[in-house]
Amino acid sequence: MSFSVSVENIKCNGCATSIRNKLAEHEGVRAVEVDVAEGRVSIDADEASRNDLVAALAHMGYPEVGSVEGFKAATSKAKSFVSCAVGRIDNMTHG
Structure with missing residues (x-):
């Protein structure tokens, strides 16, 4: 089963x-697609794991659209900046 999360x-x-x-590290996740332009993450996993995966996204700095306000939003942006930098380094070192 697949589902999408706007983040x-x-x-x-x-x-x-x-x-x-x-997200691939989570048990039961079969595939993950990310649409950068749309801010959408499509996940092939059991629907029952949706809340855990949405929480994992938020922990990484990519909260679900409409779920974070005020100070938490600033914290999420800082986390996403770090996650982005790590992803860029990973892209450069692993192709």
Whole structure:
């Protein structure tokens, strides 16, 4: 079963790489696609794992659209910046 999550803060392919790599570590995740332009993450996994995966995205700095306000939003942007940088480095070192 697949589902999509619209998230905040996806800026580039580095972000997308970080998201794909981190979500792939979760049990039951079969595939992850990231649409940078739309800010959408499509996940092939059991629908029952949706809440855990949305929480993982938020922890990485990519909260679901409409779920974070105020100070938490600033914290999420900082986390996404770090995640983006890690993804860019990973892209450069692994192709």
